[in-house]
Amino acid sequence: MDKKTCKTCWRSLPLGKYRKNKQSKDGLEYSCRECMKIEDKVYRTIHREAIEANHKKHRDAHREERRAASYIYYHTHRGAKNENV
Numbered sequence: 001m002d003k004k005t006c007k008t009c010w011r012s013l014p015l016g017k018y019r020k021n022k023q024s025k026d027g028l029e030y031s032c033r034e035c036m037k038i039e040d041k042v043y044r045t046i047h048r049e050a051i052e053a054n055h056k057k058h059r060d061a062h063r064e065e066r067r068a069a070s071y072i073y074y075h076t077h078r079g080a081k082n083e084n085v
């Protein structure tokens with residue numbers, strides 16, 4: 001079975017241990033699945049604050065939009081309910 005050396009842990013692992021990556025030369029990630037998993041975790045931990053801040057920004061930006069949407073929803077549905085009564 002073909003093997004590939006992980007660029008993070010330097011272990012020689014079977015190709016099945018690597019995620020696919022169309023952008024890389026051999027079509028696989030440079031790091032093994034295990035390392036990618038750890039990297040993802042580390043990335044998320046490090047960037048959690050930034051990601052959360054981004055989400056908050058996004059929420060704030062759309063708050064007015066959503067309020068308007070729920071206002072319309074509420075009024076259209078209330079109107080529909082009244083028609084049924």
Ligand SMILES: [Zn+2]
Nearest residue numbers: 006009032035
């Ligand atoms: Zn690895």
